[in-house]
Amino acid sequence: MSLIVAGRFTTFAAAESAARQLFAQGFVEEDVSLFFVNPRGQHAHAAADSLHVVPHALRPAAHPGRGAVIGSVAGAVLAVALCAPLTASFLATITAAGVGAYAGALLGALLQARLNAAPPVGEVVRHAVHHETRDSGVLVAVHVSPENQAAAAQTLDRAGALAIERAAGRWQQGRWADFDPTQPPMPLGEFTHRQA
Known part of the structure; x- marks a missing residue:
C-alpha cells in the first residue's frame, strides 16, 4: 500500500x-x-x-417467452371460440385465430415480465441506501x-x-x-x- x-x-x-x-x-x-x-x-x-440489494433481484427470472406461449394459445382459442359461431368462413376463423394468438402473445409476455419484476408476496424489499x-x-x-x-x-x-x-x-x-x-x-x- x-x-x-x-x-x-x-x-x-x-x-x-x-x-x-x-x-x-x-x-x-x-x-x-x-x-x-x-x-x-x-x-x-x-x-x-x-448498498442493500433487493433479494429477489439476485434470483434468475423466468423468461418472458413462457408468458408469450401461454398467451398466444389462450388468445387463439378465445378468438376461434368467439369468431366461429359468428361466421361460416374458414378463412375468417383462421385469421381470427392468428390475430388472437398475436395479441395473446403480446399480453402474455407483458404479464410475465411484470410478474418477474414484482417481488414474491410477503417478501420485504430493501432499497439502496x-x-x-x-x-x-x-x-x-x-x-x-x-x-x-x-x-x-x-x-x-x-x-x-x-x-x-x-x-x-x-x-x-x-x-x-x-x-x-x-x-x-x-x-x-x-x-x-x-x-x-
Whole structure:
C-alpha cells in the first residue's frame, strides 16, 4: 500500500494551480494526480456495505417467452371460440385465430415480465441506501512518503484546499488506482477545513 495525501478543490483551475505548487516543491508528475469526484449517490458503482440489494433481484427470472406461449394459445382459442359461431368462413376463423394468438402473445409476455419484476408476496424489499460522506470536487492526490507527507499537506493547504485527507491505497501509473468515492475520507486533523 502507498501513502497518499489528497486535497479537495472546487475547480480544475484551482487544482491545477495546487499541482504546480507541488511541482515547485519537488514533487514529480508521476506522484500527482487530479480527478473529479461526483456528488454523493452519483457513483458508477457502490460498495457492498453501502448498498442493500433487493433479494429477489439476485434470483434468475423466468423468461418472458413462457408468458408469450401461454398467451398466444389462450388468445387463439378465445378468438376461434368467439369468431366461429359468428361466421361460416374458414378463412375468417383462421385469421381470427392468428390475430388472437398475436395479441395473446403480446399480453402474455407483458404479464410475465411484470410478474418477474414484482417481488414474491410477503417478501420485504430493501432499497439502496447511500451512506456517503465524501463531498464532490476536484481531488489532487499526491503519492507521498512518511518524510514528505507533511510538506504535501502544507502545500495543498496553502493552495486553498477545502479539505485535506490521507489514505493508504494503490498508486499505479501516476494515479490513485483503487480510489473509492463511497468510502469516507480520513481527514488530516491539523488542517482546518474551509467551507465550499
